[in-house]
Amino acid sequence: MRAHSSTIAPPSIAVTAPVQRPGPGTALAALGVVAFSLTFPATAWGLEGFGPWSLVAVRSVLAALIAGGALLALRVRPPSRAHWPGLAVVAAGVVVGFPLLTTLALRTSTTAHAAVVVGLLPLTTALFSALRVGTRPSRTFWAAALAGAAAVVAFTVQQSGGALTAADAYLFGALLVCAAGYTEGGRLARVMPGWQVIGWALVLCLPLAVPAAAVALAHEPVELTAHSVTGLLWVAAGSQFLGLVVWYRGMAAIGIPKASQLQLAQPLLTLVWSVLLLGEHLTVAAPLTAAAVLVCIAVTQRARG
Template sequence: MRVESSAIAPTPIAVTTPAKPPATGTLLAALGVVAFSLTFPATAWGLEGFGPWTLVAVRSVLAALIASVCLLALRVPLPDRRHLPGLAVVGAGVVVGFPLLTTLALETSTTAHAAVVVGLLPLTTALLSALRFGTRPSRAFWAAACAGAAAVVAFTVQQSGGALTTADLYLFGALLVCAAGYTEGGRLARVMPGWQVIGWALVLCLPLTVPVAAVALTYEPVRLTAHGLAGLLWVAAGSQFLGLVVWYRGMAVIGIPRASQLQLAQPLLTLVWSVLLLGEHLTVAAPLTAAAVLVCIAVTQRARS
């Protein structure tokens, strides 16, 4: 789950889709955040029935099949060659890198601890966006973004006892590759529908994901359980395809920096799901962190670039 050496030079690109009110973009990006917040709990469920490599490869193949059906049914033409480098970054970041690294981390980490990734992701995405495209968010924007990220990191680190493990290395690697994929995906969503961005990225990864799935299914044991199947189906259809469809479209409408800050709420949503679905226990710090994060989101949404 960012490959950036071949990225297209940042040049102004005309938006080919009709303009939409910012509220629509915010809603779409928020729906993506809700879908993503279920990813870690669903992955934990999936690991009950599948090995980590099997889960990652099969979810990508299933999501690619869904995308292929949509692309063929609507007779979508092949993407322009100039868009292939950007799609490769999306595929490397959000189709392969992020799912693989977070799944490996969740073998030994709780979902609450893994939420540190999405706590840092908004700030990392905004930073890469600024470096990649030369955008200059305001000082108020950066101050609120840093404050929100710090609040989320402090909460999740406190939950894990502050110790760095191998899982942390996986999570920080996932953070970087996912931020690169989000940045390129948000750019491409300005020139093609968001669902086509992730759809073509999934299809381009099939020559890699299909062989890996075949090998993984041979070497890793499979235990068909209700939780395992439900987790696999959600990370394939919800997290890997539908969530990214609305997320990329939302970024195209309201901009990458602002959309990325909505993800400050994602760790807290993940913690809620971890309690409801996995039976994990939270401390009284959770509502305090939630209040701080909501304030930061409000500031970033009002701050002008």
């Protein structure tokens, strides 16, 4: 679909008639999951040299500059007025809300504990999709989704010692706003290219992100190290832009519920990265949980809608 077609395509028609491309769509959504799985370890690295507010604001500015540059270079016309409310939801959920709340949580929470959010995110996104878009997955889908979520939550809580912390309020808030942003972004990706969905959402936040970054950098100490710079660059370019580009494109191809369930693998991937990059330790339950999650993912991908 050409970039300017979003200005004339009736949203109601596009939303009810998505084009299903299971193979490529699943691969694209899976690439998004891999990119997202690095977000928490990269954030932990970023917090070694930046304050939480500075990290979130600067990552938003950098990601918006990348997205804005691509939109300008390709001379993409702005979306129609009808799409801007949805883009505002995407911006509030995945550009501002989720990064800010999880970054605040990671000041005191381990990445293993924070993975509880991602463990519940697939199920929450499927629920938001059912309410907002009207998707009706089968009972088999819901049973597998619940089983996968239970397996991931049980494992991640066990990894973090089973204790609730003050960071949990941030984490559960991040879960809700991100699920709303994913659902709205997946809906919009049916009427415009996925990269434009996150691109315009990032540009929408730029007028707020620039002054926020200036204020935060003036009040929070900054120490530029290899870890902090690498973490910042990844969450800006990888998590905030490139990951969401392939993610929304995959959601448009295979549907929001099925794409969301691929994220059941994300907490386990995050924990692997935590071992490799942060020196955290896993228990012997990891391979068993991974096997259970893979079975649940396979069932949700084969279940009829």
